[in-house]
Amino acid sequence: xxxxxxxxxxxxxxxxxxxxxxxxxxxxxxxxxxxxxxxxxxxxxxxxxxxxxxxxxxxxxxxxxxxxxxxxxxxxxxxxxxxxxxxxxxxxxxxxxxxxxxxxxxxxxxxxxxxxxxxxxxxxxxxxxxxxxxxxxxxxxxxxxxxxxxxxxxxxxxxxxxxxxxxxxxxxxxxxxxxxxxxxxxxxxxxxxxxxxxxxxxxxxxxxxxxxxxxxxxxxxxxxxxxxxxxxxxxxxxxxxxxxxxxxxxxxxxxxxxxxxxxxxxxxxxxxxxxxxxxxxxxxxxxxxxxxxxxxxxxxxxxxxxxx
Numbered sequence: 001x002x003x004x005x006x007x008x009x010x011x012x013x014x015x016x017x018x019x020x021x022x023x024x025x026x027x028x029x030x031x032x033x034x035x036x037x038x039x040x041x042x043x044x045x046x047x048x049x050x051x052x053x054x055x056x057x058x059x060x061x062x063x064x065x066x067x068x069x070x071x072x073x074x075x076x077x078x079x080x081x082x083x084x085x086x087x088x089x090x091x092x093x094x095x096x097x098x099x100x101x102x103x104x105x106x107x108x109x110x111x112x113x114x115x116x117x118x119x120x121x122x123x124x125x126x127x128x129x130x131x132x133x134x135x136x137x138x139x140x141x142x143x144x145x146x147x148x149x150x151x152x153x154x155x156x157x158x159x160x161x162x163x164x165x166x167x168x169x170x171x172x173x174x175x176x177x178x179x180x181x182x183x184x185x186x187x188x189x190x191x192x193x194x195x196x197x198x199x200x201x202x203x204x205x206x207x208x209x210x211x212x213x214x215x216x217x218x219x220x221x222x223x224x225x226x227x228x229x230x231x232x233x234x235x236x237x238x239x240x241x242x243x244x245x246x247x248x249x250x251x252x253x254x255x256x257x258x259x260x261x262x263x264x265x266x267x268x269x270x271x272x273x274x275x276x277x278x279x280x281x282x283x284x285x286x287x288x289x290x291x292x293x294x295x296x297x298x299x300x301x302x303x304x305x306x307x308x
Contacts, residue, residue: 001116001117002035002115002116002117002118002119002120002121002122003120003121003122003142003143003253004112004121004122004124004140004141004142004143005121005122005123005124005141005142005143005144005145005179006124006126006134006137006138006140006141006143006144006145007019007020007123007124007125007126007145007147008124008126008134008137008138008144008145008146008161009126009128009146009147009148009154009157009161010128010129010130010134010157010160010161011128011149011153011154011157012128013128013149014147014148014149014154014184014185015147015149015182015184015185015213016125016126016128016147017040017044017045017048017125018048018147018184018219018223018229019145019147019182019184019213019242019245020036020045020123020125020145021036021045021048021049021125021228022228022229022230022239022242022245022246023123023242023245023246023249024036024082024121024123024228025079025082025228025230025231026230026242026243026246026247027120027121027246027249027250028079028080028081028082029079029080029081030246030250031081032081032120032121032250032254033081033118033119033120033121034081034082034083034119034120034121034122034123035074035082035083035084035085035115035118035119035121035122035123036049036082036083036084036085036123036125037060037084037085037122037123037124037125038059038060038084038085038086038087038125039060039087039091039108039124039125039126039127039133039136039137040087040091040125040126040127040128041087041088041089041090041091041092041094041127042087042089042127043086043087043088043089043091044125044223045084045086045087045125046059046084046086046087046088047223047226048222048223048226048227048228049077049078049079049082049084049226049227049228050077050078050225050226050227051075051077051084051086051226053086053087053088053089056086056087056088058072058073059073059085059086059087059088059090059091060073060085060086060087060091061087061088061090061091061094063085063107063108063111064091064094064097064098064107064108064111064133064136065094065097065098067107067111068111069114070085070111070112070114070115071114071115073085079231083119091133094133095131095132095133098132099132104132104136105132105135105136105139105172106136106139106140106172107136108124108136108137108139108140109136109139109140109173112140120254121253124137124140124141130160130161130164134164135164135168135172138164138165138168138172138173138176139168139172139173139176140173141173141176142175142176142177142179143176143177143178143179143180143253144165144176144177144178144179145179145180145181145182146158146161146178146180146181146182147181147182147184148181148182148183148184148200149184149185150183150184150185150186150187150192150193150196150197150212151185151192151193151196152192152196154196155196155199155200162178165178178204178207179207179252179253180207180208180209180249180252181200181204181207181208181209182209182213182245183196183197183200183208183209183212183213184212184213185213185214185215186212186213186214186215187214187215188214197212209245209248209249210244210248211241211242211244211245211248212241213238213241213242213245214237214238214241215238216229216236216237216238216239216241217236218232218233218236218237218238218239219236219238219239221233229242230242230243
């Protein structure tokens with residue numbers, strides 16, 4: 001069963017989309033089956049994979065408003081093991097259209113149930129807001145991934161995001177966890193960057209990924225070429241950092257998935273053993289009953305009694 005990750009931060013320009021598409025690409029290249037769902041009306045994840053937004057007839061808008069089967073909306077990318085559910089400006093009006101629906105916070109979760117066995121990871125690239133679309137994403141997710149720019153202003157809205165995640169945990173999705181914090185746009189020449197890194201690590205502890213993504217011209221250039229930076233220029237500083245983040249990501253979450261799978265296999269094996277033991281016990285009792293019945297019907301010399 002796949003794990004669902006919301007890449008979320010209500011502040012724009014912190015590297016949500018860049019983190020989602022580059023981590024997804026590295027994971028897919030290593031054999032992990034990944035689906036990226038663009039739920040931002042700006043459609044940056046869509047164009048980041050080289051998909052022309054105006055050409056998209058079916059997008060994530062259909063998931064929210066028309067309850068479409070997601071399998072009919074998903075597109076293959078040029079990257080093996082990586083699929084995309086695209087977005088465009090149609091999604092900008094979706095929040096108003098679903099505002100009065102029953103269980104409106106669960107629309108995305110219900111739509112994704114059919115995909116849970118098709119992918120190892122599902123990435124949700126959230127809009128830069130904490131509106132109903134992001135609430136849907138958090139309600140559907142196993143983990144929240146927080147890309148965080150290494151600047152003072154990036155910390156200001158963090159408290160609101162954490163409160164929102166906690167409210168979702170209490171009221172909508174008790175299973176959601178903060179899966180990790182990706183530090184982005186680091187300028188190691190400044191004291192402020194070092195202070196932000198220290199403060200974030202002090203608060204989030206081991207939730208923070210060890211690899212830190214630096215400011216990089218190549219990370220900014222890659223979207224205009226319709227490629228994730230790790231494919232556009234794998235040797236750039238930013239690409240190398242995302243390769244390291246993706247390796248941590250795989251170790252942190254795929255190994256945990258293997259553990260869950262092993263537990264499930266062990267549980268099924270135990271159930272099979274119990275069923276086999278129960279069947280053997282039933283056969284033994286049936287044989288005993290058959291012998292007892294035969295003894296009752298036997299004559300004084302062990303011959304079978306005649307029955308009328």
